[in-house]
Amino acid sequence: MGRKALLISPELCIGCRACQVACKSWQQLPADKTKNTGSYENPGDLTPNLYNKIRFVEVPSQENPVRWLFVSQRCMHCDDAGCMKICPAPGALYKTKEGIVAFNKDKCIGCKLCVAGCPFDVPRYDEKGKISKCNLCEDRVAENMIPACAKTCPTGSIKYGDWDEMVASSKKAGYEKLYGQMDLGGLGVLYAFKDTPKLYGLNERPQIPESIVFWHNVLKPLAYIGLGGVVAASALHYLLIGPHKEEEEV
């Protein structure tokens, strides 16, 4: 079985937020106490109890009073996942065979390094200090069901299926390139944008911080090559040159 993906088409999203509720329902996440802050968008940001949120964006328009855009914001399930890269706890973050970046709260050590590793500002921490984010309904998917958000979306704005199939079908529908298709090894959440991703609050080119990439590619190997090298050099020195003994000095 190949990699799976969510395909999000904001053109079809009507901002009904059924996905937001379905997510909470399946994941059994409690509600956050909120206030109206002058917008439909609520809560204002992802929280430990909110894995998937619809952003409401008002953009100026020539033709109409305004353009009102709706888009789902959540974990992107990167192939090259910054959170997994930086996470120091064995088994806390893992990838399923479908390509989902899933988590195990029991193994999470609450260090929050993943916050630094994520290019999308996704990981949140619950009151026990454990990671909390979309896991693409890993448990449903394992039982051949589709994620709750995709299941409940009335307009097909959130679709779930084979990664390749999602890319191919969007291409047919006229989307030459999906957002996330080429980024970070290919995101597990693809977006069919007609406008620049910036309008929807997303980076044009999402990246894992360069220092983390450098650390991963250079420092990490150095940490064992260095240690190994020094130990080996010492042994070699001992054998070839030997210890520094007083009587040998002239």
Add this chain to the structure above:
Amino acid sequence: MTNHWIDVKNADVILVMGGNPASNHPISMKWIMKAREKGAKLIVVDPRFTQTAAKADIYAQIRSGTDIAFLGGMIKYIIDNNLYFKEYVINYTDAPFIVKEDFKMPGELDGLYSGYDEKTRKYDKATWSFQMDENGLPKRDNSLKDPRSVFQLLKKHYSRYTIDKVSEVTGTPKEKLLQVYKTYASTGKPNRVGTELYAMGWTQHTVGTQNIRAMSIIQLLLGNIGMAGGGINALRGESNVQGATDYGVLFHILTGYNPTPSASLVDLKSYIEKFTPKTKETRSVNWWSNRPKYITSYLKAIYGSKATEENDYCYSYLPKLDDGMNASWLNLFDNMYKGKFEGFFAWGQNPACSSANANKVRKALAKLKWMVNVNLWENETSTFWKGPEMNPKDIETEVFMLPCSASMEKEGSISNSGRLAQWRYKAVEPYGQSLPDAEIMNELYYRVKRLYQKEGGKFPDPIINLTWDYGEKDKDGKVKHLDIHAVAKEINGYYLEDVYDKKVDPPKLIGKKGELINGFPNLQADGTTSCGNWLYCGSYAHVDGKIVNKMAKRGKDDPTGLGLFPNWAWSWPLNRRVIYNRASVDPKGNPWDPNRAIIKWNPTKINPATNKPGMWEGDIPDGPAPPLADEKAGKLPFIMKPLGVASLFGAGLADGPFPEHYEPLECPLQENPFSKKQRINPTIKLFYSKEGGLQEDIFLSCDVRFPYVCSTYRVTEHWQTGVMTRHTPWLLELQPQLFVEISKELAAEKNIKTGDKVIVSSARGKVWAIANVTDRLKPFKVMNSTIHQVGLPYHYGWKFPVDGSGGDTANLLTPTVGDPNTMIPESKAFMVNIEKA
């Protein structure tokens, strides 16, 4: 809905006006988006740039309460540019009929039709009728040129709705109007279809019925009624509102839209005479000629063997309205306020928040001796006595709470907007001591009946003699547990005797005694059949000797490809998915649009019912008769109308045969730009006037203290007064508080910032709300002045959340006034002020 939800995908143009399906009917957007994928255009006309507008190809902003002006302009555009579907209009509507000479229109009588009586605020409709020929049929002119023809009068009436005038009144820019008119009128071609979706944005006006009438006229002119992808489609505000009206929950109808009898209709004969239309038109099916069968079968269903020919089938047991009595919502609470009621069952409702002018309702409740609240939760109605501005010590109303079960805790059917009756199953056991509504009724019925049996009373017979065979009875005769299937079967109806078709020789057996009837054509007027609701006859029937609950069917086949899914559940009438579908074919029975053939006449196929060639294919047709062109047996498509054709000339309405623009009761204009004398609908009941009326019902139009147009509406996350949804934390999280949407321009004027707490007030009350300052609302240019519009949802109440953080209902602001035909309150256009709190 004339059509059904899935059918929206078949449209070429979708006009959403008077509704906001993306917010309030999200599932419908699935089909709208499917249509758009195939190239359909979505037009949204709304005072606010809504979530639906966000998906529209064309959005036009309109001042609340000016829909008739907008649509009148479209009618003019269609006629002036010859864009109507001529063959359809001539054959299937009353356009060629000649109207009486003395019929006068608002253009001639400054806003009034002929026959108006100022005292009663009612019309004498004698002149609103056709000139008859020697055969008793309306005179007609198929060239549509006769100046007294309906078509020419229509043209004349709307000639006043010029683009400039319409733009000035509605505040919609001219180019937008033209864009909408042009796009929608493109569906006047046989191979193009447009549909209209509306909800309370059209109904909740003092011209609510006429809003819909105006659109009906457009749909008929364009030949869009009866077509797949066409029709006029009411998006019902609740999953089972269609069911509620079908089952006669309103005061003026029994089940199946049989009128409630009034006091002067003393016996069944006079009832039948009054409500059974006659026609001289031989090609008309005149479906209501079946009224005697339906009312008799209904009486047999509710009074069983007690109903006999000798006792008029217990007709006398039916409750009667006083002649001319209107017992609708606003009048009901007006009477309650005036102390005319002792008790009140608030069953599954929350009038303290849902009712227009809720302050008056809250005060009215205090005049009661007792109230029973049947609900899932304690709500603002049951606790009104400790609500805002109430002193519990002064209130003597005794309140009883009967907890009832939620929909998922019980089995039964619901009927959705598309007339689709779907059987649903119990998912979980009822919570705590709550009971399904039917069980509560069973308990109540048993107790009330026993009291009548013991103590007698004024007229015990109608209660004592009710049939109540809904399950096994205990030794006291009480039904132990109400079997909802027994109810469904009673609604469907039984053959009470062996019933024969006596028109053929020898008589042919139609149905055997005790069997469930498989369709209303088999109902009888002689007491040999019973049927609780003729529309649902055939929903739970004997098919080939087996009992089938057709509402529980779940077949996924779609033979036409038009999304009819005939084997998924069951829709009235007779599982017909698109009503008036005979109008989708030409007089020969060929579809106007072969690519969207909802039905089609196949002249060679042998009809198994008659054993003769010729039968319809596709959807269940509106009657099996051959197409109109068949000289002997052909029938006209609009089977519910005595003349068989659709009415452009709506003489049945209280306020005029053609919709005319009147301003809302409260509006920003001093005069109606279309007729100086008549600012408001002349036929509405005024609860308040300078001469008198209750101060509670005060209204202030064109008053500097309340300068902004306001509309109430709903959001996706909450339902009605929010009793169910406010108690659902996940939904409250999304929309936690009452808010008011205002334009940036108004906000700047009032120095209000988004997120500020503001006070919204009207002549009748005030509420606080959180300001949502947005570009989604823009000021209008109306009659050369700038008009601001604001809007707020009405889902909140002081009772929950308990900390009061939600706010109260927006209905504290709305006026006590209703549409003259339906009495639906005008909560979509009234005047308010807004100030920073």
Add this chain to the structure above:
Amino acid sequence: MAEMVRKASAFEIFNHWVLAISCLLLALSGYGFLFKLEGITALFGGANAMKDIHNYLGIVFTLSLFLSIFNWLKDALSFDSDDIKWIACAGGYLSKHPKVPPMGKLNTGQKLYYLALLAFGIAIAISGFVIWLMPGQRNYIILSHLVHNISFVVLMIAVPVHIYLATIANPGTFRIMVYGTVPYKWAAKRHPKWIQELSHGK
């Protein structure tokens, strides 16, 4: 018994071992985190416990590093021309018969090692505290994470060299951190300038 001279105080010895042990445990758990080695996390009683141990050992390490300033910094900062010569002949370690310039109490290598330990020790400590105590502050974390790891790599190269040179590579050195004393003869040879200073002081 040969004449002995005291090279390290008891406190110096104690602090050295506090620093050394905390450093080694931090390094071990550091490797556990870096490569998600479940064998190592198990040694510490699981990843969560290991995180706590790593964090609190960080405090020990930092305090110890701070105290070490009083032990070694002054000596480590005294450089002269002999140090350059020392570097030129790589401390004599590349020859079986080295000829090394005269050294003070600490030789050039020891001085450089201490300065590196101090610098990267401070860096790894501060960055560690940032990661620990400022969770979620993305930009600080990203920078600290880099500093922490660069320091780690440097230390993981430097510390083994120190261990080797202070033990089997230089017999007689290790006892300083056990007894604190060295034979006078040995000291006079290895640290002639220091012995000179000592005698002047006498």
